[in-house]
Amino acid sequence: MIAVEVDELEKRYGDSVALKKISFEVNRGELFGLIGPDGAGKTTLLRILATLLLADKGRATIHGYDTVREYRTIRNLVGYMPGRFSLYQDLTVEENLRFFATLFGTTVEENYGQIKDIYDQLSPFKRRRAGKLSGGMKQKLALCCALIHKPEILFLDEPTSGVDAVSRKEFWGILHRLKRQGITILVSTPYMDEAMRCDRIVLIQNGIILSIDSPAEILQHYPGPLFAVKADDIYGLLKFARELEPVELSHAFGEYLHITLKDKRAGLEQLHVLLEECRFPGLEIRRINPTIEDCFIRLMSEPELNGNRNG
Ligand SMILES: Nc1ncnc2c1ncn2[C@@H]1O[C@H](COP(=O)(O)OP(=O)(O)OP(=O)(O)O)[C@@H](O)[C@H]1O
Known part of the structure; x- marks a missing residue:
């Protein structure tokens, strides 16, 4: 009803x-x-x-x-x-x-x-x-x-x-x-x-x-792996990550960046290779489960992401 x-x-x-x-x-x-x-x-x-x-x-x-x-x-x-x-x-x-x-x-x-x-x-x-x-x-x-x-x-x-x-x-x-x-x-x-x-x-x-x-369904539909990344210079890292071609989305989340890659099969190792090139002191990378906030940010960015894909 x-x-x-x-x-x-x-x-x-x-x-x-x-x-x-x-x-x-x-x-x-x-x-x-x-x-x-x-x-x-x-x-x-x-x-x-x-x-x-x-x-x-x-x-x-x-x-x-x-x-x-x-x-x-x-x-x-x-x-x-x-x-x-x-x-x-x-x-x-x-x-x-x-x-x-x-x-x-x-x-x-x-x-x-x-x-x-x-x-x-x-x-x-x-x-x-x-x-x-x-x-x-x-x-x-x-x-x-x-x-x-x-x-x-x-x-x-x-x-x-x-x-x-x-x-x-x-x-x-x-x-x-x-x-x-x-x-x-x-x-x-x-x-x-x-x-x-x-x-x-x-x-x-x-x-x-x-x-x-339902919140569970929304979380489940988050596409591909999500990574949390940290370094001493978090703003430098954000600027660097956003310019990397394989990076799809990168946004600040507390003291971490949350990053997704365009290639959904790519894992931790590929991200390590990409980020280590710049030798950021204190670099830490791990795979995490998305939160509703990650889903929200992703959904907000979708028109832009689709535009990029189409372009
Ligand atoms: N009386 C009003 N006159 C002009 N614009 C308004 C008025 N009330 C709301 N708005 C605008 O309409 C949009 C939606 O506002 P609304 O208050 O419904 O959002 P909200 O999600 O409840 O946010 P908030 O927590 O800030 O109230 C906003 O851009 C707001 O500035």
Whole structure:
């Protein structure tokens, strides 16, 4: 059963194109990730699905309801947690929650079961103003507010941005528990490592979908061996590698370069021969498994790579 259907959605802001003919489906009960850097179009897409913004072209449905014509029905089905802190900073934790419950014509008491697990951690601070909470606590309160009317679908816009690593991990634990309760979750993130926690993901860049699949499938489709290379002069090495004809892609990844060769049969030995010519001190080369970030960078470079191949 389909929870969300997006069909050739397009959105512009003046001359700037935010979404270019985006199409995909999310199944009911799925934990689905929108993965892309800042400006990719994630917020625009989620706001259209949450019925808060109109697309220029195309259509979207939530449980079969049209986001334009049937927005009222959708608003009761959906819980939306915007990217920027959406709560009332001067209201307490408790007051924020009551306010959001009232908006949906319900009470905290009526739906307490829905948020109990998360709210238990917040209850010692229930009289604290939302503006005085830590990042992780604000995020949990915002999630409680998005859940208080018992939505069947959650749209979460970059819920882990600006949150420490421990709270991020804990937050993903909460999302998995909500998924087990049958809630469909559409979550956006610029953190590529979080992609691995989703059932399926779309990789999105400049309003275009680069790939849609499970993270495991996306990793599996990475073509050819990938190498991690390091040297004392990493920038010199990057410049050198990029000028080598047999090198297909070379990009900086932390203190390493990640390199692929045009010849997919070539292994470590061939790369050693190529790079050792320049005698970079501290040279280290090893074969590695690609991450989602490697897949993303590769997919982004594909038009250029195909151009080179054709040329
Ligand atoms: N109100 C607006 N007016 C003009 N341009 C906008 C507006 N909102 C978004 N954009 C532009 O549309 C594109 C997509 O933005 P969007 O906010 O949807 O991306 P995002 O992936 O959510 O990134 P971010 O994390 O930075 O919000 C960007 O180029 C952005 O600058």
